[in-house]
Amino acid sequence: MAAYAAPREPGRVPAAVLAGVVHILFFIFLTFSVSWKTRAPETMVVDLWSAPPSAPVAAPAATEPRPAPARPVEPEVKPQPRPETPKADIELKEKERLKKEEQKRQEAEKRRLDEKKAQEALRQQQLREAQEASRIAQEQERVAREMQARRAAEQSRVVEDYKARIKAKIQRFIVLPPDVPPAAQAEFDVVLLPSGDVLGARIKRSSNHKAYDDAVERAIYKAQPLPLPPDPAMFRDFRELNLRFRPAE
Amino acid sequence: MNPTVSQDLSFIGMLANASVLVQLVMALLLVLSFLSWWYIFLKMFSIKRAARQSDQFEKDFWSGSDLNELFQGAVNARHTAGSLERIFEAGFREFAKLKRQPGMDVQAVMDGTRRAMRATYQREVDQLESHLSFLATVGSVSPYIGLFGTVWGIMNSFRGLSNVVQATIAHVAPGIAEALIATAMGLFAAIPAVIAYNRFAYDINRLATRFDSFMEEFSNILQRQVNL
Structure with a gap:
């Protein structure tokens, strides 16, 4: 059987399709599961060491001018249609009409003035x-x-x-080295934690006496926890301290 | 907040942000994974088919039908015949040829028949085992390929860290997450390949044992026929 031809394996196409399906499913699974994880709520811990700034005083709201009341609509003074009069007593009627008109005009004028006054008063009150x-x-x-x-x-x-x-507490822990000049002064920047522990102590101005500087630094660390006011809001003033030490004190 | 925290951490975003080499590694792994799954399904089909055909043929064979009839059936259905049927066909053909030749003693006839069956058997088993080595290779190598991509990605993300004054985990985390996808893909390709390899090797072994036993039994039957 020299001419033996290996038969092609059956089901090549369905196998390829199934393999593709597996990968697509896996891809979808990964995409969604990974995206879900990123949407997890972020938790955050905040330590409040000082009170938040108090709300601004409500003064500006009061000064705000109140919206002016709608202006009363001024009644329009319409000229009355001239009454028809017979021609005979036209003059008398004319006179009467004139008088009437005059009266009406005066009335309207008065009314307008009154209204104006009322408005003025209102405005004054608002201003006050x-x-x-x-x-x-x-x-x-x-x-x-x-x-x-x-x-x-x-x-x-x-x-x-x-x-x-x-x-005072730090002073208690200073072990004075011998022959320190009494005028020596060491200045330290101390960074504190709210618990009273010392986060760091850095020499700011040396006393020119190495042993004394070292002694003070050691004392600062030995003295922890340092006394702090019980009100945590005041810790702000204690976060960074500037302390001076003299051997005489 | 920190701008790096708000980086796109979705799966596609991480794929897109990875460096070129890592992307190449991922592409390679994807191809490997696809091929291995393809072979997995292919093997699954063909092994199932071989087992089914063997069942069928053994049933036919032991139901007491005439050997000549079975042989004719096997020859006629050569392209759809199963492995066991082909072994039977090769053995019976050789047996018939040798028997017709004068001056052959029983031992020589049986040896020739056995050799013919053995050759077909080996061909069949080889056919069944094809691509299995690919699965084994994918199973053992793709984790390393993925790991290589990951190491490269992490190296890159740490190199980027050197330019930052204050290093936080947020600076490296996206890069590492990106890089780790390569390992995940390597494992995704490797795990099914290893499982399938072990499974298929076991199945093929069982089939081979079955073929072997059949060959022995069939030889016995033929030997009895030589004397007739």
């Missing part, structure tokens, strides 16, 4: 109201400012107090 509102707003603002100032003063007092405490 607006002024009153802006005055109130200013007053509120002033009070708020005052309160803020008072609070700031209080705060700065607390800040000073705690700064002194921090410094």
Whole structure:
């Protein structure tokens, strides 16, 4: 059987079609599953260390002029159609008519004046109201400012107090090296964490005495956690501290 | 927020953003995967068919029909005949030829018949086993190809990181995700190929054993006929 020809395997086309279907299914699956994952809600953790800025005082809303009331439609004074009069007593009638017209005109004039006056009064009132509102707003603002100032003063007092405490605590841990000149002063920039831990201490101005600088730096780290005010909103003032140390203190 | 976070992380976007080499690797893997699936289905059909035809022929054979009739049937339906039928045909043809020749002893006739059947058997098994080596190759190599694409992609994304002052995971994450698609595709090509290879190798082995047993039994029947 030399002329043996291997028969072509059956079902080549259906196999190819099925293979294509498998890949298309897989592709669809991947596309959708991957896209779904990207739409997962992003979670975010926010630590609030200071109060958000208070809402702006509602003063400007009050000063806003109220929309003017719709102007009353002025009644149009229509000239009355001239009454037909017989020619005989035309003059008398004419006179009477003139008088009547005059009267009417006067009445209309008066009415217009009244209306104008009323409008003027309304406008005046609006103006007064607006002024009153802006005055109130200013007053509120002033009070708020005052309160803020008072609070700031209080705060700065607390800040000073705690700064002194921090410094005192660090001072306690300083192991004075021998022969430090009493005039030496080391200045440090200390970055704090809300927990009172020291994130970093960097020397800003050296005391020109290496041993003293090192001792202070060691003390800063040893003194943690540093005392901080209980109100976390005040931590803002403690994030970066500038502390000076002298051996005499 | 960070602009890199809002990058297109959908599957198609990642494919489009990958570097050229990674895209080439992915294309290669896609072709390999397609071919291996094609062969998987092809083999599945042909092995199923071979098993079915063998069942049918064994049933016919053992139902006690005349050998000459069976032989005629096999010759007439040569193009649709199954493997077992072809083995039978080759053996019986050779047997008939040898028997007609004068001066052949039983041993020589049986040897010739057996050789003829063995040759057809091997051809049939070879036919069944064709493309199996491709599946084995895809199964073992495509993870490495995918891994190569991934390594390349990650290298690129880290190289891009060197220009950034503050390196965050967001800078590398999209690149790595892109690169990892190559590995995913490699695995996608490899896993079915390996499973199919093992399955088909087992099936073909069973069929071969079946053919073998049939050859032995058929030889016995023929041997009895030589003496007649």
